[in-house]
Amino acid sequence: MIKTGIYGLMRSFLWLIPAEAADAYPSEIWGLVIAVLATATLFIGTTQALGQDESKRLLAFSSIGQVGYILLPLGACLALIKPGRTEDAVLLLATIGFSASLFHTLNHGLFKSLLFLNAGSLLYATETQDLNQMGGLIKYLPATAVTALIGAFSIAGVPMFNGFASKWSIFITTILGSRYAPYLAVCAVLAMLTSVLTLALFLKFFGTSFLSRVSRRVAERAATGHIAEVGWSMLAPQIVLAALCMTLGLAPHLGFQLIHRALASSQQGLGVVLAKLPPLPAAGFTGIEGPAGLAVLAPLVVALVFGALLLLAAGISLLGGALRRSAEPWLCGYAVESDQMRYGARNLYREVVRYLPWVGRTPTGSGGNGAVRPAESLPQRADTHSSHLGA
Amino acid sequence: MSAHVALKQIAERFTPVIQRTDVPDEGRLFLYVEPQALREMCRYIFRDLDARYVVGIGLDDRPVSGKFLVAHDFAFDKEHVLCSIMTYLTGNPPRVDSISDLVPAANWSEREFRDLVGIEPVGHPYPKRLILPDGWPDGVHPLRRDYPWDAVPPDYDENRTFDFDNPPDGCVVVPFGPFHPTLDEPAHFRLYVDGEVVRGCEYRGFMVHRAIEKLGDSVLTYNEIPMAAERICGICGCVHNVAYAQAVEQAAALTVPPRARYIRTIMLEIERLHSHLLWVGLGCHVLGFDTLFMQSFRIREPIMWIAEKISGNRKTYALCVIGGVRWNITPALRSELMGVLATLEKEWRAVADAVAGDRNIQKRTRGVGVADATLVKEAGLIGPMARAAGVKIDARRDHPYAAYGDVEFSVITQQGGDVWARLLVRTLEVFESIKIIRQCLDHLPEGPLQAPIQDELPVGRFGLSSVEAPRGEAHHFVITGENNRPRRWRVRAPTYQNLQGVPAMIKDQQIADMTISLASIDPCFSCTDRMEIVDLRSGAHRVYSQEELLKLARGGTRTP
Numbered sequence: 001m002i003k004t005g006i007y008g009l010m011r012s013f014l015w016l017i018p019a020e021a022a023d024a025y026p027s028e029i030w031g032l033v034i035a036v037l038a039t040a041t042l043f044i045g046t047t048q049a050l051g052q053d054e055s056k057r058l059l060a061f062s063s064i065g066q067v068g069y070i071l072l073p074l075g076a077c078l079a080l081i082k083p084g085r086t087e088d089a090v091l092l093l094a095t096i097g098f099s100a101s102l103f104h105t106l107n108h109g110l111f112k113s114l115l116f117l118n119a120g121s122l123l124y125a126t127e128t129q130d131l132n133q134m135g136g137l138i139k140y141l142p143a144t145a146v147t148a149l150i151g152a153f154s155i156a157g158v159p160m161f162n163g164f165a166s167k168w169s170i171f172i173t174t175i176l177g178s179r180y181a182p183y184l185a186v187c188a189v190l191a192m193l194t195s196v197l198t199l200a201l202f203l204k205f206f207g208t209s210f211l212s213r214v215s216r217r218v219a220e221r222a223a224t225g226h227i228a229e230v231g232w233s234m235l236a237p238q239i240v241l242a243a244l245c246m247t248l249g250l251a252p253h254l255g256f257q258l259i260h261r262a263l264a265s266s267q268q269g270l271g272v273v274l275a276k277l278p279p280l281p282a283a284g285f286t287g288i289e290g291p292a293g294l295a296v297l298a299p300l301v302v303a304l305v306f307g308a309l310l311l312l313a314a315g316i317s318l319l320g321g322a323l324r325r326s327a328e329p330w331l332c333g334y335a336v337e338s339d340q341m342r343y344g345a346r347n348l349y350r351e352v353v354r355y356l357p358w359v360g361r362t363p364t365g366s367g368g369n370g371a372v373r374p375a376e377s378l379p380q381r382a383d384t385h386s387s388h389l390g391a
Numbered sequence: 392m393s394a395h396v397a398l399k400q401i402a403e404r405f406t407p408v409i410q411r412t413d414v415p416d417e418g419r420l421f422l423y424v425e426p427q428a429l430r431e432m433c434r435y436i437f438r439d440l441d442a443r444y445v446v447g448i449g450l451d452d453r454p455v456s457g458k459f460l461v462a463h464d465f466a467f468d469k470e471h472v473l474c475s476i477m478t479y480l481t482g483n484p485p486r487v488d489s490i491s492d493l494v495p496a497a498n499w500s501e502r503e504f505r506d507l508v509g510i511e512p513v514g515h516p517y518p519k520r521l522i523l524p525d526g527w528p529d530g531v532h533p534l535r536r537d538y539p540w541d542a543v544p545p546d547y548d549e550n551r552t553f554d555f556d557n558p559p560d561g562c563v564v565v566p567f568g569p570f571h572p573t574l575d576e577p578a579h580f581r582l583y584v585d586g587e588v589v590r591g592c593e594y595r596g597f598m599v600h601r602a603i604e605k606l607g608d609s610v611l612t613y614n615e616i617p618m619a620a621e622r623i624c625g626i627c628g629c630v631h632n633v634a635y636a637q638a639v640e641q642a643a644a645l646t647v648p649p650r651a652r653y654i655r656t657i658m659l660e661i662e663r664l665h666s667h668l669l670w671v672g673l674g675c676h677v678l679g680f681d682t683l684f685m686q687s688f689r690i691r692e693p694i695m696w697i698a699e700k701i702s703g704n705r706k707t708y709a710l711c712v713i714g715g716v717r718w719n720i721t722p723a724l725r726s727e728l729m730g731v732l733a734t735l736e737k738e739w740r741a742v743a744d745a746v747a748g749d750r751n752i753q754k755r756t757r758g759v760g761v762a763d764a765t766l767v768k769e770a771g772l773i774g775p776m777a778r779a780a781g782v783k784i785d786a787r788r789d790h791p792y793a794a795y796g797d798v799e800f801s802v803i804t805q806q807g808g809d810v811w812a813r814l815l816v817r818t819l820e821v822f823e824s825i826k827i828i829r830q831c832l833d834h835l836p837e838g839p840l841q842a843p844i845q846d847e848l849p850v851g852r853f854g855l856s857s858v859e860a861p862r863g864e865a866h867h868f869v870i871t872g873e874n875n876r877p878r879r880w881r882v883r884a885p886t887y888q889n890l891q892g893v894p895a896m897i898k899d900q901q902i903a904d905m906t907i908s909l910a911s912i913d914p915c916f917s918c919t920d921r922m923e924i925v926d927l928r929s930g931a932h933r934v935y936s937q938e939e940l941l942k943l944a945r946g947g948t949r950t951p
Contacts, residue, residue: 335566350586
């Protein structure tokens with residue numbers, strides 16, 4: 001549903017204008033407006049998501065940010081196809097921008113659907129959306145955890161996953177395009193910073209639900225047999241979506257070719273201008289080959305290098321007889337571990353949210369505590385904690 | 392004003408309920424009151440007369456009077472009076488009205504006599520176990536006279552865990568200590584953390600409580616206790632050594648020879664010098680400023696050497712006996728000490744100037760761990776804690792002892808009450824100590840080191856003594872007794888009060904500031920705990936049980 005607006009914007013700004021009237025069309029102004037609004041959206045949406053503690057609310061807020069990522073290259077594209085500008089290099093950038101926009105739309109459709117399905121599995125297994133009460137679920141939902149990890153890596157733009165391919169083209173368009181529209185450099189820097197925040201956000205989503213110590217709620221449900229990996233009918237769509245995320249991440253040219261084919265079938269409007277250029281030359285192994293001077297994206301090579309290095313590290317570890325040790329958390333030698341000591345979702349990134357009050361408070365208002373607290377939260381107690389030492 | 396004036400002020404309102412008064416000299420006042428008037432009188436003294444709360448004492452006096460005794464000590468700092476409000480309790484179990492809601496500084500003292508003597512403070516806002524270990528059975532009170540000094544209750548359960556409070560809604564518990572909470576000594580804080588902000592805490596300490604007071608009234612003798620008292624603290628041991636001796640001397644009305652008083656002053660100031668230099672070093676180490684840590688320790692070392700030349704030890708000087716001192720300062724030692732002070736003053740001036748202009752230290756310490764004048768009053772904070780908040784109290788000036796009445800020095804105060812102010816107070820007090828030692832050396836009187844004591848010390852007399860330790864006022868309360876030992880000896884180390892201010896100091900500040908905030912009170916929890924034995928050859932390790940440790944600790948020492 002959130003992509004409908006994108007479709008409308010693309011149609012209105014690129015196809016409603018007849019190619020002959022392009023000279024009279026102030027596309028660079030519209031490009032400025034869209035790029036700036038998109039940058040604000042991606043930053044605000046993501047930082048608001050940082051303050052959420054509920055799985056689906058967190059994902060919904062992050063969707064706002066991702067739509068910002070989709071609109072930023074569209075704005076850049078409009079800014080670059082300024083009337084009268086016919087150099088191939090600029091038009092190529094504009095095409096990459098438009099492709100990035102569509103590609104990220106496609107990718108977001110994939111990984112966000114996957115993540116929402118993951119959140120659904122979590123809800124099914126724990127009967128709560130509150131991340132504070134989850135923890136250690138990788139033990140009980142291993143397949144869901146792997147797909148969720150792929151989804152998180154994809155949305156955070158980790159190399160070899162599809163989000164990286166589209167974000168990479170977004171950064172190419174904005175950084176190289178800043179030569180023609182300088183404000184795009186600022187947008188690019190903010191988008192990169194926000195990309196880090198997205199990674200932080202999904203560390204929170206994945207870390208507090210699947211990793212960390214097993215929470216009291218999970219332990220209780222496990223003891224009564226109420227927690228188990230979800231059934232195949234729920235798991236299969238997640239696996240398919242995760243596989244698509246990885247396919248497009250390792251072979252992004254498939255996505256670009258798809259988009260170019262759509263663009264090539266365009267009959268009118270500025271789309272014709274964009275489609276004039278030949279499609280990006282693609283090669284199976286190196287992914288995308290840009291024209292001379294442009295960065296080359298070769299995710300398969302990256303994957304091979306990473307894999308080789310991992311094997312090397314494992315080999316060294318094996319040859320050296322490295323010991324693997326695990327230990328209980330160190331609680332300073334006296335305290336007994338309890339659920340009260342789990343550092344839950346509520347406590348993460350509070351300082352970031354505290355220093356950015358202008359991005360919008362969440363409904364409860366208490367520094368981003370997120371929505372309604374479940375009934376079985378910690379018991380209320382008399383206010384002795386600050387006074388019983390005589391102070 | 393003197394003790395008589397203070398007595399007159401109190402008597403104006405409370406004559407009908409005062410059972411007995413005792414004014415041994417102008418600086419001491421003992422009042423016995425009816426139990427039902429205790430609350431109101433303490434409130435009047437604390438609030439209306441603006442006295443400082445010092446400590447509360449519980450005593451099992453059944454062998455003598457058949458009753459229990461509770462005493463609350465107050466200090467009139469401006470008027471130079473130490474005062475003890477006492478009340479006898481009948482009834483079993485003994486109960487006394489709690490004053491902690493009116494005098495918050497009494498919180499720990501009341502919990503302590505509840506634990507150790509079994510006197511129930513009725514209406515206490517937080518009557519939770521404070522001193523006794525986790526496994527100690529309820530209803531057994533080791534400081535009662537009928538409890539043997541070396542007994543372990545048969546139902547001691549070393550697997551019992553302490554019942555901690557739940558954190559407030561939305562807070563995570565972060566355990567802090569007992570292993571190395573800032574410094575090497577054990578204390579456990581459960582910090583209630585909301586995000587990265589501390590919202591409160593629960594404290595569990597006294598892990599190495601060694602029952603020295605119990606030893607003092609059942610095993611040791613008058614002249615053995617100073618050596619045990621010195622071992623209360625590894626840094627300011629001499630303070631307890633002198634404070635105990637003075638309390639007994641005051642109770643027995645002994646006059647200490649002038650030369651002994653001057654030597655006590657010199658040793659106490661030598662101790663303050665090394666302690667303040669140690670703290671500035673450690674405080675900087677906690678902040679990650681290791682250069683100054685090393686400089687402080689380098690400058691400090693000659694003080695340790697001169698202390699060893701005088702007493703035979705770098706620390707633990709074993710200075711006092713009742714009625715005098717054991718070590719003399721010879722002319723050779725005197726000139727050497729003068730030389731050490733000259734070097735110290737020069738080198739420390741350079742450090743003080745560097746610290747005063749250091750923006751990095753200020754950024755880490757300004758506005759951190761704030762204890763303002765209100766908290767100082769309510770929690771009874773003392774020493775550099777109080778002086779850093781602009782509260783000008785110093786037992787050396789307010790309740791002069793040893794030779795402090797004969798020397799001139801300034802009481803250093805700062806404003807703000809934060810860690811930075813405390814750092815400045817301690818840095819500058821070093822120069823005052825140097826000044827005091829020089830005056831004492833210049834006017835060191837001739838004469839004997841010890842007063843001759845012909846008779847046994849009188850029985851049933853009360854003694855109060857306050858000595859300004861580097862960390863604040865150390866207070867000793869002594870009741871003389873039979874068998875050449877006191878009937879009750881109560882020690883209140885300065886950290887006992889200062890630690891009670893910590894929860895308010897760390898509230899609503901970043902958890903990262905916890906370490907320096909705690910370090911800034913210059914805490915003294917004292918050392919050693921259980922140990923783990925690792926057999927290096929087999930790699931096996933095991934933890935000693937309570938019982939085995941007791942056997943190890945007591946094997947080869949005195950047996951009853």
